[in-house]
Every structure is written in C-alpha cells, then in structure tokens.
Amino acid sequence: MQRVRTAPRHIAFETRPAGKPLDAEWTQITTREFADQVSAFAKGLIASGVRAGDTVMIMAPTQYLWAVVDHAALFAGAVVVPVYDTASPAQLQAIIADARPVLAFTGTAVHGERLAQAATASGTEAPQLRLLDPDPAIPNDASLAGLAELGTTVTDAQLEERRLAATLDDVATIVYTSGTTGDPKGALITHRNLVGQVLNTAAAYSEVVQETGNTVLFLPLTHVLGRALQLICIANGMRVAHLSDPKEVVQSLAILRPTFLVVVPRVLEKIEDAAANSAREKKVLPLWRAAHRAAVAWGVHLEAMDRDPGARAPLGLRLRHALFDRVFYGKLRAVMGGRIDYLLSGAATLRPELARFFRGIGVPVIEGYGLTETTAPLTGGRPGSLVAGSVGTPLPGNAVRIADSGEVLAKGVGVFAGYRNPVHTEQAFVDGYFRTGDLGSLAPDGTLTLRGRLKHVIVTSTGRTVSPESWEQTVEQHPLVAHAALVGTDRPYLTALVVIDTEAATAWFRDRGDAPARALTEDGLVVCADGRLTEEISAAIHRANAAVSPSERVQAWEAVVIGEDRASEFVTPTMKLKRQALLDEAASITDGLYR
Structure with a gap:
C-alpha cells in the first residue's frame, strides 16, 4: 500500500490482451489500478466466506491476474497455496489432502476439473472455484467479475481490518516443493520471510531494482523465485510484464525491452545455441567461434578489473572485442532488447564459461542461490564483484556456513518456519541452521561456490565417491542434450543416461535435410538409438570423460527421449531434471548398460 500512497500513477504492469500477438499494443496498469483490483477481489473473498487463516489455492500459468489474486488472498488474511498447472494427479491429491483449500483460483475450467477430481480421489471437500479466464460466458459464480460483485457488500474498513490482522510470524503461504527427490513437502513461509526478502534483496541490488526499470517475468509464479521477484518489483516500482509461454521470451525481449531479467541457465544456453546456429546458417561459424572465445576472454578480464580496477586487457583482445562487438555482440544485445543491464540466473548451476560469455558481450549475469525453504534468494553476486562459477555472498539478513560433510547450512530472515509435517522439520535443521542438501565451499571473503x-553423490561398489555434476554439466553443453544423469551407485563402474533436447534435435535433422529419429515423436520415456544422434553426442561424452580422472569416466551410455505426455514427471517447471524419477523409470535401461 505504500506504493499506492507514494506513486499511484506509476506504471506497475504491462498486460497483453488475451489471444493477441506479442507485438500487439500492451495495456499499462498503474499502481492504483492494481491496488483497486486487489481490493475488489479481496472483498469478494471475504464475502464468499474465506476466513483469516483459510487456505486459498492458485493453479494457473504465469500472468498478471495471478499477481492480483495472490495479493487479494493475502489482503483477505488467507494463506496462499500455489500449485503448478502441470502437476500430476498424484501431486494434486497429496497437496489438496494436506492443504485443504476452501477456494481455488484456476487458469481455466480444465484446471478446475482436475482439482475437483483430485479432491474427490483424496476424499477431501472440493474448494470453491474462480476462473482467471476472462471468457464472458463463464457463470457469475465462477468468474472474477462475479467475485468482485459479491464483494460490494464488504466495506473498506472491514477489508483493512482483515488485511492488518496477520502478524509477521503468521504463515503467508505454503509452497510445496517441486518434488525432484520425492513427494512434495509443504514449506511454511511467513510474512516476515516475505517482507524481509523484499526489503533486503532490494537494498542489496539497488542498482538493478529501480522504478525506472522493467522486467519480463516468465518463470512459474508457483515457484518461489518468480513470486519473490514479483513482490520485489511491486514494492520498488519496477514494471512487470508476464509471459505464460517461455518459448515467447526471446521474441518478447525486442518488444518489451527489459532492463533486468531473471532466467534459468537453460534459457541462456538456448540463446547461445541460437546465435551459433544463426552463424552456421550464414556460413560464418568459424568467425562466431572466434567471437565466442573473445567474449569469454573479455569476461575473464572484467572479473580481473573487479579485483584490480587498473587491470588492462592485452591490445589484441581489445581489438578483437571491439571488432566482434560491431559484428556480433551488438546484434545479440539488440535481440535481447538492447537495454538489459543485468541478468539474474538461478534455480540451477550456471557454467562459468557461459556467465563469462554473456558478461563479455555486455550483458553481465548475477548468479544467485536459494531454495523454496529460504524464500528464494539466499546468496548472490553483486554488481562490481561478479565471479563466474560462484553464487556470491549471503544477502543481508542471511548467513551461511559449511558442515563437516560439506553441506551448505542456512540461517536468516528468509529461512522458512518449517514444514507442515513436524518430522520433516526436525530432520531439516541442525543447530538452528537449515540443511540445504547442497554441497559447497566458502572462500575467505564469504563467497559461496556450489x-x-x-x-x-555416487558411491560405486569399489568404494569410489563421485560427485556427478561436473561431468553432467560438460555433456549438457552440447546443444542436442537437455539433461545428463550419471549412474553408478553400488555398481562397479559409471554409466549415464543422456536426455535428448527434442526441439533442438528436430531442428538439427531438418537443417541436415534428414528425416528425424522416430523416437523424437514417441510418447513416454524411450531409448533413442539413432546412430546419427549418438555419433554427434559422443564427442560431448569424450570431452566430459577427458576432464575427469579415469575412475570417474563413463564406460557406457544411452540416449533417451522424454515425450511431451510425460515431461512433467521428469522435469520441473524450472527445467531441472527429476533425477530419481528418471533413474527409477529407466532402471531396465541402465541395467542393460551393465550386461
């Protein structure tokens, strides 16, 4: 509400009319207009019987109305439960049975039907439904317009009393973990967690988050990183545009021209791959490769300048960088909108070379680290002291230490209150610190490296302990590879599963004038034994093996394809591999690698 008082006419959001192309005229929404919509729906929630402390679910793609109903539920004193619209029936049943929402906002009627079916299957009373879909044919008792109309009986004073009823230590939202390692667990995030992260993160990044800037938000708002970013932008006046389809992101950048963008590493990899493919089509691939090397070298030089402002790059590098800036880098920045001051990469590990490449072309990457249980940002690099491969130092109000086992432990304003299940909470903390489950090390200056x-961690039957990430990341650099998973626990040697990027592989075959591998269009999880693909990817396997000791090298591997029908079972909405789910499903495939 402070933004309403200080900047009511400031443009807080840009929205695209439903069904319109990206280059259509976007509607601008002021802080006052946003607050009025929030208040209208919050009154409707109160009038519909939602009490303080009740749970309200949101199951919808990223969009402006997600932000509106999220705030409306908080204004009404409810506890918000976000759920991925791609969640499986089993996940929905578990979440509904645990959270027991009294009302749910869904993107479409289909989402509502899935929720109702999950409630029935779990033996839970189905919540009231309100659809974010603007279709005027939606009945009044299920539409947002009908909710606002219902709220006309609630006064401003009644809404304000409800809005101010919660204390900082009350639960604001229950965020269920994405389930990369098992059933989702409900993390209890308080108002203190949210407020602390909004204030402290904005203070740490005052050069980045400012009301003259804007961003495009395409991460799922169900994910705590996307939601935390949205809250930080709203509180500090940074204009937000939403995209529900990540495939539209690159095209949108030249239209919306953001000054700041939060991405997952896979998005940066795809931008890098697209640039290389464009150079290949134009028959200038060798020149692009030289430009890429120069950008990485320039990124290394800029890191040196952070440590020593007097550091000077060799003349040859300066000349190459200036030339390639005119030929390649400037055009690539223009594709990204031409105004990005910083990228923030989170949710997965970013290759140091990739971070240096983007910094070298003039788009520096802030690497950050956090989890659902830390309300997103826990550590982050700072402008002026970015180190590729590091996730920076703890943000204000947070602390990190390393256990004897190498596990990263976290404490501070962002660390959640615990899980819904007290047993899970007891296992998650040691000496007041949250056990992140990540391995890391701290430099003398407090910089964290994961x-x-x-x-x-893999322990082979010969007693060898192997951390798989380095090998996997090297293989995943190949543009045809979406994910790699090292296998070897209780086995005599290491093997691997390589998940093909179906979109990239289809384009690769098309560019070659070849018929695509049949596995690329099949459903489920299938082996892709196409010799053309395996021969192409084998170079990445050899490169990864060459970078590790002989005992850590993969002796056999298999390429697999995940069909669209089962993608959500094996990959999270933030593009992380659900490793255990993949290994369980592919057990017969990996068993074959040991025969």
Whole structure:
C-alpha cells in the first residue's frame, strides 16, 4: 500500500490482451489500478466466506491476474497455496489432502476439473472455484467479475481490518516443493520471510531494482523465485510484464525491452545455441567461434578489473572485442532488447564459461542461490564483484556456513518456519541452521561456490565417491542434450543416461535435410538409438570423460527421449531434471548398460 500512497500513477504492469500477438499494443496498469483490483477481489473473498487463516489455492500459468489474486488472498488474511498447472494427479491429491483449500483460483475450467477430481480421489471437500479466464460466458459464480460483485457488500474498513490482522510470524503461504527427490513437502513461509526478502534483496541490488526499470517475468509464479521477484518489483516500482509461454521470451525481449531479467541457465544456453546456429546458417561459424572465445576472454578480464580496477586487457583482445562487438555482440544485445543491464540466473548451476560469455558481450549475469525453504534468494553476486562459477555472498539478513560433510547450512530472515509435517522439520535443521542438501565451499571473503547435491553423490561398489555434476554439466553443453544423469551407485563402474533436447534435435535433422529419429515423436520415456544422434553426442561424452580422472569416466551410455505426455514427471517447471524419477523409470535401461 505504500506504493499506492507514494506513486499511484506509476506504471506497475504491462498486460497483453488475451489471444493477441506479442507485438500487439500492451495495456499499462498503474499502481492504483492494481491496488483497486486487489481490493475488489479481496472483498469478494471475504464475502464468499474465506476466513483469516483459510487456505486459498492458485493453479494457473504465469500472468498478471495471478499477481492480483495472490495479493487479494493475502489482503483477505488467507494463506496462499500455489500449485503448478502441470502437476500430476498424484501431486494434486497429496497437496489438496494436506492443504485443504476452501477456494481455488484456476487458469481455466480444465484446471478446475482436475482439482475437483483430485479432491474427490483424496476424499477431501472440493474448494470453491474462480476462473482467471476472462471468457464472458463463464457463470457469475465462477468468474472474477462475479467475485468482485459479491464483494460490494464488504466495506473498506472491514477489508483493512482483515488485511492488518496477520502478524509477521503468521504463515503467508505454503509452497510445496517441486518434488525432484520425492513427494512434495509443504514449506511454511511467513510474512516476515516475505517482507524481509523484499526489503533486503532490494537494498542489496539497488542498482538493478529501480522504478525506472522493467522486467519480463516468465518463470512459474508457483515457484518461489518468480513470486519473490514479483513482490520485489511491486514494492520498488519496477514494471512487470508476464509471459505464460517461455518459448515467447526471446521474441518478447525486442518488444518489451527489459532492463533486468531473471532466467534459468537453460534459457541462456538456448540463446547461445541460437546465435551459433544463426552463424552456421550464414556460413560464418568459424568467425562466431572466434567471437565466442573473445567474449569469454573479455569476461575473464572484467572479473580481473573487479579485483584490480587498473587491470588492462592485452591490445589484441581489445581489438578483437571491439571488432566482434560491431559484428556480433551488438546484434545479440539488440535481440535481447538492447537495454538489459543485468541478468539474474538461478534455480540451477550456471557454467562459468557461459556467465563469462554473456558478461563479455555486455550483458553481465548475477548468479544467485536459494531454495523454496529460504524464500528464494539466499546468496548472490553483486554488481562490481561478479565471479563466474560462484553464487556470491549471503544477502543481508542471511548467513551461511559449511558442515563437516560439506553441506551448505542456512540461517536468516528468509529461512522458512518449517514444514507442515513436524518430522520433516526436525530432520531439516541442525543447530538452528537449515540443511540445504547442497554441497559447497566458502572462500575467505564469504563467497559461496556450489559443488553439487549431497543426495546425488555416487558411491560405486569399489568404494569410489563421485560427485556427478561436473561431468553432467560438460555433456549438457552440447546443444542436442537437455539433461545428463550419471549412474553408478553400488555398481562397479559409471554409466549415464543422456536426455535428448527434442526441439533442438528436430531442428538439427531438418537443417541436415534428414528425416528425424522416430523416437523424437514417441510418447513416454524411450531409448533413442539413432546412430546419427549418438555419433554427434559422443564427442560431448569424450570431452566430459577427458576432464575427469579415469575412475570417474563413463564406460557406457544411452540416449533417451522424454515425450511431451510425460515431461512433467521428469522435469520441473524450472527445467531441472527429476533425477530419481528418471533413474527409477529407466532402471531396465541402465541395467542393460551393465550386461
């Protein structure tokens, strides 16, 4: 509400009319207009019987109305439960049975039907439904317009009393973990967690988050990183545009021209791959490769300048960088909108070379680290002291230490209150610190570098301990590879599953004038034994093997394809591999690698 008082006419959001192309005229929404919509729906929630402390679910793609109903529920004193619209029936049943929402906002009627079916299957009373879909044919008792109309009986004073009823230590939202390692667990995030992260993160990044800037938000708002970013932008006046389809992101950048963008590493990899493919089509691939090397070298030089402002790049590098800036880098920045001051990469590990490449072309990447249980940002690099491969130092109000096992432990304003299940909470803390499950190390200046996941460490039958991330990341650099998973626990040697990027592989075959591999269009999880693909990817396997000791090298591997029908079972909405789910499903495939 402070933004309403200080900047009521400031443009807070840009929205695209339903069904319109990206280059259509976007509607601008002021802080006052946003607050009025929030208040109208919050009154409707109160009038519909939602009480303080009741749970309200949101199951919809990223969009402006997600932000509106999220705030409306908080204004009404409810506890918000976001759910991925791609969640499986089993996940929905578990979440509904645990959270027991009294009302749910869904993107479409289909989402509502899935929720109702999940409620029935779990033996839970189905919540009231309100659809974000603007279709005027939607009945009044299920539409947002009908909700606002219902709220006309609630006074401003009644709404304000409800809005101010919660204390900082009350639960604001229950965020269920994405389930990369098992059933989702409900993390209890308080108002203090949210407020603390909004204030402290904005203070740490005052050069980045400012009301003269804007961003395009395409991460799922169900994910705590996307939601935290949205709250930070709203509180500080940074204009937000939403995209529900990540495939539209690159095209949107030249239209919306953001000054700041939060991405997952896979998005940056795809931008890099697209640039290389464009150079290949124009028959200038060798020149592009030279430009890429120069950008990485320039990124290394800029890191040196952070440590020593007097550091000077060699003349040859300066000349190459200036030339390639005119030929390649400037055009690539223009494709990204031409105004991006910083990128923030989170949710997965970013290759140091990729971070240096983007910094070298003039788009520096801030690497950050956080989890659902830390209300997103826990550590982050700072402008003027970015180190590729590091996720920076703890943000204000947070602290990190390393356990004897190498596990990263976290404490501070962002660390959640615990899980819904007290047993899970007891297992998650040690000496007042949250056990992140990640392996890491701290430099003398407090900079954190991640080393992998504690649960991902492989111990072979010969007693060799292997952290798989380095090998996997090297293989995943190949543009045809979406994910790689090292296998070897209780086995005599290491093998691997390589998940093909179906979109990139289809384009690769098309560019070659070849018929695509049949596996690319099949449903489920299938082996892709196409010799053309495996020969192409084998170079990445050899490169990864060459970078590790002989005992850590993969002896056999298999390429697999995940069909669209089962993608959500094996990959999270933030494009992380659900490793255990893949290994469980592919057990017969990996068994074959040991025969």
